[in-house]
Amino acid sequence: MVEYKKAPIKAKDKMKQIMTNYFLDAYSAKDNGKKIAWITSGGPVEPLLAMDIIPIYPENHGAMIGASKMGQKLCSYAQGLGYPNDLCSYALADIACSKGEKGPIGQLPKPDLLICCNNICSTVVKWYEIQARYFDVPLFILDTPMCHTGFSYEIRSYVEQQFYELFLFLEHICKKKFNQERLQHIGMLSIQAQRLWQEILETTKHSPAPMSAFDAFFHLALIVTLRGTQVCVDYYKELLEEMHQRIEQGICAVPQEKFRILWDNLPIWYRTKWLSDKFAQKGVCLVADTYTSAWCSSLKYIDENNFLNPLSEAYTRIYLNQGIDIMADEIIKMIEKYMIHGFVMHSNRSCKPYSFGQYDIQNIIRAQTGIPILIIEADMLDETKFAEGQIESRIEAFVELLETRYEA
Amino acid sequence: MxxxxxxxxxxxxxxxxxxxxxxxxxxxxxxxxxxxxxxxxxxxxxxxxxxxxxxxxxxxxxxxxxxxxxxxxxxxxxxxxxxxxxxxxxxPRVRTVIDIGGQDSKAISLDKNGRILDFVMNDKCAAGTGRFLEVMARAMGVDLKEFGNLSLEAKDPVKISSLCTVFAESEVITMVSKGKKREDIIAGIHNSIASRTFSMANRLQISPPIMLTGGVAKNKGLVKALEKKFAQDIIVSPFAQxxxxxxxxxxxxxxxx
Missing domain, CATH: 3.30.420.40 (ATPase, nucleotide binding domain)
Structure with missing residues (x-):
């Protein structure tokens, strides 16, 4: 019998270096004649890269703020400015940092333009409007209609038209012609990175899993910020190779893996270590999640030979921009693919579109798969919305439930 | 053993x-x-x-x-x-347990062997818990032991709309100052807990019979309010607490x- 052991993922240091270089480039953009665009996490980054614009993600910064446990301080600062407690904590923290409050890397490099795509939520529209006024920079809003039951010709042409408008917008700002060939090349790299990311996530089909969703939360940063670059492709090739090696060598996330869990919604950034330890102590591994897999969920709509054509479809039909029946179908596929024993849903006070349908999704999943489901209430960034005692009890009771269900 | x-x-x-x-x-x-x-x-x-x-x-x-x-x-x-x-x-007949404790309430569904099929717990909030009842009894100047019995005497229960314990207390005080009858307010408080408990428990498939556990099971007014809301009898054991x-x-x- 193979003896399984735990070991840190080696590629991690390299990723930290890549992210450092990325931010250094961004901070020196002005000196190098480059422009900075702030962009929403689900926004189309490839056209920006095609124009040599450096994309910066306030949401990725939000994750860093959360992981550094600075969320509460920044959210309460923004609340002091008059923004409500119910507002998305990423928006609150970003607004606080823009006004001079310091985050884990100080402040983000100031934007020259803003790109907002509402495929992830509609809060981003108001959030980016506020920032556009504050920084006095142009804002482009890409409106992707909600795909409740599917996609249509009308949606495609409506969104496609906006992509052409985006190219014109970028031409106007950069004062140069938009390069479609360059976009095709970047698109290829983007697709390659998304495929690699998918392969990396799928290595956890192996039991025990070579990594957990907590690792995926960390390694996600590149597919969000740097997809469409060679650096990203090279890094994920290395990470994938390491995952294969870990499987061969019996290295895994939870050596005593008894139960395999699927996670829904954003991570609770300031508690990832606590949660990871809590689950691991009980032999539970979070092998997959709906969040990190969202960055490769549109692959099925992409045509490698013509990147531009299905761009509108790929950016519109992302996980969060669909009806809950479609979301539930995707979850059920994941439950089968990863041999899941239980489903943990984070009801995230900040992320309304992610959390709103959870009780309905829970009912659909329960009816169709019968697996135990736990909902825990918290927030991705704001520590005041996390009640340790209650969450601990729920998790422990959930594991007891899994034990009686599967070990009886 | x-x-x-x-x-x-x-x-x-x-x-x-x-x-x-x-x-x-x-x-x-x-x-x-x-x-x-x-x-x-x-x-x-x-x-x-x-x-x-x-x-x-x-x-x-x-x-x-x-x-x-x-x-x-x-x-x-x-x-x-x-x-x-x-x-x-x-x-052993019990298939659904509703436990209302001091700071949380939960609903648990059981199989015939007493194994847990599923459970839900209240939000991060004291509404619908034993503590809520304590706070309200104090606001009304009524001994907790008498609180439930008084609610049974209500003719026209008031509606408590606030879900927050603190705000509900001010809502209750406002009603007192408006001259609402004490037993009607108390019944309103009990109905508010019952409906909060019902909406939480409803996330599970509720199979009869239901047993109420926790200290508040001693409160007859609450048991009655819950029975009305769930439209069925509720078992209360002498060992509820x-x-x-x-x-x-x-x-x-x-x-x-």
Whole structure:
């Protein structure tokens, strides 16, 4: 019998270096004649890269703020400015940092333009409007209609038209012609990175899993910020190779893996270590999640030979921009693919579109798969919305439930 | 086989001793600030009542929010599993347990063997808990023991719309100053807890019969309000408040050191 052991993922240091270089480039953009665009996490980054614009993600910064446990301080600062407690904590923290409050890397490099795509939520529209006024920079809003039951010709042409408008917008700002060939090349790299990311996530089909969703939360940063670059492709090739090696060598996330869990919604950034330890102590591994897999969920709509054509479809039909029946179908596929024993849903006070349908999704999943489901209430960034005692009890009771269900 | 269950809740500590599937003794006391002192006292009171020696105990399980503080426990199990087990021990017909404790409320669905099929707990909020009732009784200047009985005398219960304990208290005070009848306000408070409990429990598939556990099960007004809301009779065991400790001791019956 193979003896399984735990070991840190080696590629991690390299990723930290890549992210450092990325931010250094961004901070020196002005000196190098480059422009900075702030962009929403689900926004189309490839056209920006095609124009040599450096994309910066306030949401990725939000994750860093959360992981550094600075969320509460920044959210309460923004609340002091008059923004409500119910507002998305990423928006609150970003607004606080823009006004001079310091985050884990100080402040983000100031934007020259803003790109907002509402495929992830509609809060981003108001959030980016506020920032556009504050920084006095142009804002482009890409409106992707909600795909409740599917996609249509009308949606495609409506969104496609906006992509052409985006190219014109970028031409106007950069004062140069938009390069479609360059976009095709970047698109290829983007697709390659998304495929690699998918392969990396799928290595956890192996039991025990070579990594957990907590690792995926960390390694996600590149597919969000740097997809469409060679650096990203090279890094994920290395990470994938390491995952294969870990499987061969019996290295895994939870050596005593008894139960395999699927996670829904954003991570609770300031508690990832606590949660990871809590689950691991009980032999539970979070092998997959709906969040990190969202960055490769549109692959099925992409045509490698013509990147531009299905761009509108790929950016519109992302996980969060669909009806809950479609979301539930995707979850059920994941439950089968990863041999899941239980489903943990984070009801995230900040992320309304992610959390709103959870009780309905829970009912659909329960009816169709019968697996135990736990909902825990918290927030991705704001520590005041996390009640340790209650969450601990729920998790422990959930594991007891899994034990009686599967070990009886 | 002698086993002990110790349930440390936010308001009270409960202890039960079971010998060969028969309850020998139970007791309870306030948790207070010093949790360790509280369970020590309750533990020794109970084994004295049961007329057994500590060394005769085969297995101890602790449960409740303070379960980790019980260093003499052989195992720690959450109150959810223990409440399910306790209800099954007290009445094996039970398929749904509604437990309203000091700081949380939960609904648990059980299979015929008393195993947990699913559970839900209240939000991070004290509305619909024992503490909510305590705060309201104090605001109304009524002894907690009388609170439930008074609600049964209501002719025209008021509607309490606030879900927050603190705001509901001010809402109640406003109604008092408007001259609303005391029993109507109290009935309104009970209805508000019942409807909050119902909407939480409804996330589960509620199968009859339902048993109500936790300290508030002593409150007849609440039982009536819940029966109305759930449109069915609700079983209340005389051991309702001790159910978690009994469940822990019952689960401990199946263990050997």
């Amino acid at each position: 002698i086993s002990v269950g110790i349930d440390i809740g936010s308001i009270t500590v409960k202890c039960a001793v079971i010998k060969d599937n028969e309850i020998l003794a139970t007791s309870l006391d306030l948790t207070g600030f010093d949790v360790k002192k509280a369970w020590n006292k309750v533990f020794y009171d109970t084994i004295n009542k049961a007329n057994i020696l500590e060394k005769q105990i085969d297995y101890i399980i602790s449960t409740g929010y303070g379960r980790e503080s019980v260093d003499i426990a052989d195992k720690k199990i959450t109150e959810i599993t223990c409440h399910g087990a306790g209800a099954h021990f007290l009445d 001790l159910n978690g400790a009994i469940g822990a001791a019952y689960l401990a019956q199946n263990h050997k050191k």
